[in-house]
Amino acid sequence: MSEAPESDYRPTEARLLHMVFPDHTNHLGTLFGGQALAWMDMAAFIVASRWARTTVVTARSEQVDFSQPIHKGDLVEVVARIARVGRSSMNVEVEVINENLLTGERKLCTRGRFVMIALDPLGRPTSAPPLPATA
Template sequence: MTPAPDTPATEARMLEIVFPDHTNHLGTLFGGQALAWMDKAAFIAASRYARRTVVTARSDQVDFRLPIRQGQLVETVARVVEVGNTSMQVQVDVVAEDLLSGQRELCTRGRFTMIALDEDGTPTRVPALPGPVG
């Protein structure tokens, strides 16, 4: 097994296929399903970064730019982009990919605020983001 890196991970990626039960009457991904996948990716990124229990405190400015169609591959990419004392800002991008052509498009983007909790469920400090190297 490879040891964990010295610096905390700041990114999480998830892949899903859009099946019929994920879509609306137009054959496109339900917005609520997209939000659930985004929140899950934000949770994973923040948990890996803080190595603590985390909860979602807020979602901001979720922009649904393009529809995602049934049968497309969806890559959800969450990155911890800012850290406060107990909170983390996680930017989440949702990219749809046509499996036959390989064409990829950014379809949805949002930002989630995640709070780190201690064993008693009280907000607790998180490490600072690493600075630029060099």
């Protein structure tokens, strides 16, 4: 099996795993919303950086919905996918899924969108590679 040259490798998805420890939780033992947002932003940054192969910054977070609590001791999987690419912007959809390590039960808990901007070495917006056309 041959792989694409390293310089051509541009994944459209990133997955991060985190354990929810006590210092990540509020007085109810559930994950702080700000911690979830930080993990989501990090995943969006990683997938956008790997796609653009240049410096990227967060321009906006949009429509973040917290639908289920995430508890201390849960495993959290953060999945970020490039959904759309403009000239310099990349829209990234991010999902946060919790997993109970003892039962294996998984639930989609949080979903949001982030807009990341590709920057040139002088910090100005620069072109991001377009997504391949889909059939």
